[in-house]
Amino acid sequence: MSLDRALPRLAPKATPGMVLTLLAVLALIAMVGFMTVGANGRWSFVLPFRGAKLAGMVLVAYAVAVSTVLFQTVTNNRILTPSIMGFDALYVLIQTLLVFHLGSLRVTEIDPRLMFLGEVVAMVLFSGLLYRWLFSGEGRSLHLLLLVGVVIGILFRSITSFLQRVIDPNEFAVLQDRLFASFNIADTDLLLVSAGMIGGVSLVGWRIFHTFDVLALGRDAAIGLGVDHKKAVTLILVIVAILVSVSTALVGPVTFFGLLVASLAYQVMPSSRHKHILPAATLIAILCIVGGQVVLERVLALNASLSIVIEFVGGLVFLTLLLRGVVR
Template identity: 25%
Template sequence: MRTRFILLILLFIIAFGCDIAFGSVNLSLADVWATLTGHGNDNIYREIILNHRLPKALTAILTGTALSVAGVLMQTLFRNPLAGPDVLGVTSGASLGVALLTLGTTTLPWLLIAGWGQVLAAVLGAVGVLLLIVIVSVKVPQTVSLLIIGMMFGNFAGAIVSILQSTSNPDTLKLFISWTFGSLSAVSWNYMAIMAPIVLIGTVMAFILQKKLNVLLLGEKYAAGLGVSVLHTRLWIILATALLAGTSTAFTGPIAFIGVTIPHISRGIFHSSNHKTIIPASILCGSVIMLICDLVSQMPGSQGTLPINSVTALFGAPIIIWIIARNGGMGK
């Protein structure tokens, strides 16, 4: 197990270096190292690396971490291998917030609609759905019912977004569609100062919940018999997931596949369901996959850029199919 973690860490370092070095302007690893350590003298390289590629690579790590850990939490809470960070409707709520801002308003200045405006709208949308889910989770003891209600919240938000899209003008519709593609390059250092601490808080909460998550794998009745407060544990899981998935969606847009697939990749690599292993493994795997997807989306040596959401989906479908076929089914 230790060897596998070491190999994952080495792969993470390689992916991180390549993501910074390669792009529309290819740089040598020596130039990257010199710039990162403060020994580089080329101002153009410094601008490319320090103000564009480094924050983008860090955003890929934060996004991979947030979505992967959120996926682990949701699959454990609902004991459903297809559960992801969007099952509670938090991602849909964030999308609805951005849609209401970009598609539902035509009189606001452009600067308020783009940038921080989108981030704040996504946060408010995610928080709104979170509050509804928390209220419902107190009233509804069945986890399956909570899953269905979360899906209904997502469908309701999606319906409103579709209505707004059908009635919006082409300019605002293009802005919203661009946001739904997902982007890692939109997170500047100013955004990073807010995104990173929130993702860190959500991740720490997941680590604190490790033992209770392991007990939940045995069933809610068994967990209650061992003295675990299922209701309180569920609320903390929902809060941690909302922080992770909501923050990631707010800053990078909705990114598919990562939250559902990475936990299975981690379990397949380590052949374990122990959250003391799976959570750190998912952090590493999610970060590596996001860095690789970002590298592919840049099409090194080209001026074009692919939507990160499309790249993660293209990577995700074959991987999840391979894992299912290799293990003879989900959860093995």
């Protein structure tokens, strides 16, 4: 990887275990900080309140990190992520369609759990169709994939902006509020549903864990080594679809976050084995969201949205990767 060579490796002599431990300690500090810094109330209130938010952030961090790394493994590249392939645009479209057809009042009345399930199902179906078509073939070019993703994203965004133009201004205000990514999740019901789904797909993933490293060698090598490539890729894409859906439905669209944490994980880990990269990416994601939230809200006392900062940094990483020519 040209990026690996271009940037000095952060830990030239460190073993994967050492890096993971360091990341875990940092993530733990961030989590403890989030639970305690600036708490001026009764602990019996502060801890459960912040605990639920923290649990939400950890879930999202895990879902985004794992889904991005696995997606990059099955597509054999380090630059495409599910979000870049138009996932977030679909989420926005679904929200807009709902408000457009039902009206904001009715939409806010829908049971959020039901809504959540509906969104997840829609996105899994969409990604199932698209990705299956794109990746089951005999190795399509990365540029075609990128192009298809961008075009589909534009299509969704165009439909969305058309609908938003013809919508009632009041409805639009409600809609806009729903569309900003926010890591302040308060709904514990949703958290339980999400945790259940993420746990379920993680179990499935655990059972085929040994295929991940082999799949990273590319389709031909994986088949040569006896992996049922089509089956494994389909299964992983479903896992990815569910993870991304859950995280998008929980916090809204974050396009470049996955890319950011996956790239950082590959950068700091001296090994590209999944047993090292997956935990590293998850810990980095936790560090970014939780640590970022602490610094932004508590220390700097800013009301700026963390998602904007993350998107900004992630976007810069994306551009850097493109400019350094990781896409070949």
